Amino acid sequence: MFFCSSQExxxxxxxxxxxxxxxxxxxxxxxxPESAKKRTSTANTSNELPAKQMELGGIVVEPLPDENAxxxxxxxxxxxxxxxxxxVKAMADIHGNFSKWILEEAPTAYEVLQEYxxxxxxxxxxxxxxxxxxxxxxxKQLLLKWESVIAPVIMKLAASTTTAxxxxxxxxxxxxxxxxxxxxxxxxxxxxxxxxxxxxxxxxRGSQKQTMKLLIDFQPIGVVLEEYLLQKKNQTxxxxxxxxxxxxxxxxxxxxDSHAIPCQENIVSAIDKLFKLHYVFNIHYAxxxxxxxxxMDSVVYGIVP
Numbered sequence: 001m002f003f004c005s006s007q008e009x010x011x012x013x014x015x016x017x018x019x020x021x022x023x024x025x026x027x028x029x030x031x032x033p034e035s036a037k038k039r040t041s042t043a044n045t046s047n048e049l050p051a052k053q054m055e056l057g058g059i060v061v062e063p064l065p066d067e068n069a070x071x072x073x074x075x076x077x078x079x080x081x082x083x084x085x086x087x088v089k090a091m092a093d094i095h096g097n098f099s100k101w102i103l104e105e106a107p108t109a110y111e112v113l114q115e116y117x118x119x120x121x122x123x124x125x126x127x128x129x130x131x132x133x134x135x136x137x138x139x140k141q142l143l144l145k146w147e148s149v150i151a152p153v154i155m156k157l158a159a160s161t162t163t164a165x166x167x168x169x170x171x172x173x174x175x176x177x178x179x180x181x182x183x184x185x186x187x188x189x190x191x192x193x194x195x196x197x198x199x200x201x202x203x204x205r206g207s208q209k210q211t212m213k214l215l216i217d218f219q220p221i222g223v224v225l226e227e228y229l230l231q232k233k234n235q236t237x238x239x240x241x242x243x244x245x246x247x248x249x250x251x252x253x254x255x256x257d258s259h260a261i262p263c264q265e266n267i268v269s270a271i272d273k274l275f276k277l278h279y280v281f282n283i284h285y286a287x288x289x290x291x292x293x294x295x296m297d298s299v300v301y302g303i304v305p
Contacts, residue, residue, distance in 0.1 A: 238254050
């Protein structure tokens, strides 16, 4: 399921809040297939979905013989940073072995990064593993759709919504009506507004502000990353750390299991990498953000029909 370039398919031009995206926002639960619902565990009472249970679909890549894979993995772990192209190729070659290890051994994110530390300093590795598994077309969907198609629809919906949290966040974005907002700012606010628009799961009707913080935590420029990670050492669910403000972000990191993984300095690319990391590392979605990620799964990437 891929979007066409015209926004007419997604937004009614008659002033009514109807259209493809609007319907998906209002009725997302109806569109979640049984296979996707199995990703949750009704026995779990924590704030997070249990890790290690995601059933990864997509393309199956045959693993290399163990001896060959071990040599390549060792090379990736120890190679100098200037051998980036060779490391990227080696990681592609052992994709099948890596995926088999992830599914069979169910390592934590901390253990994955101990065994494969290049995920932290070579940006394209997460995208590469996701692309090999699902295809280039699926992999690029968020980057193609968000700023040109989806964000404008969400902002237009927000402009006509009277819900307090939505109205406040939209007003914060447009505090100066004469200010022409750039696409990066609109993208940032549209992601946060999406969290507010999507329905809460029955077991997780907490503060929506807290839920937004589970997606993006904003910290001022000058924050000491090492000290921040110590404060978050019990946080195993991946989320974005944004150094700066919503309108002036400076840096993005994915925080997971006491590790900080640098992202590109663009909110759409950072969210793209965060989403893909869940699949590559086999990490379940946080319960509070389940609807957000299911929207990404089904409406944006088209992984779940």
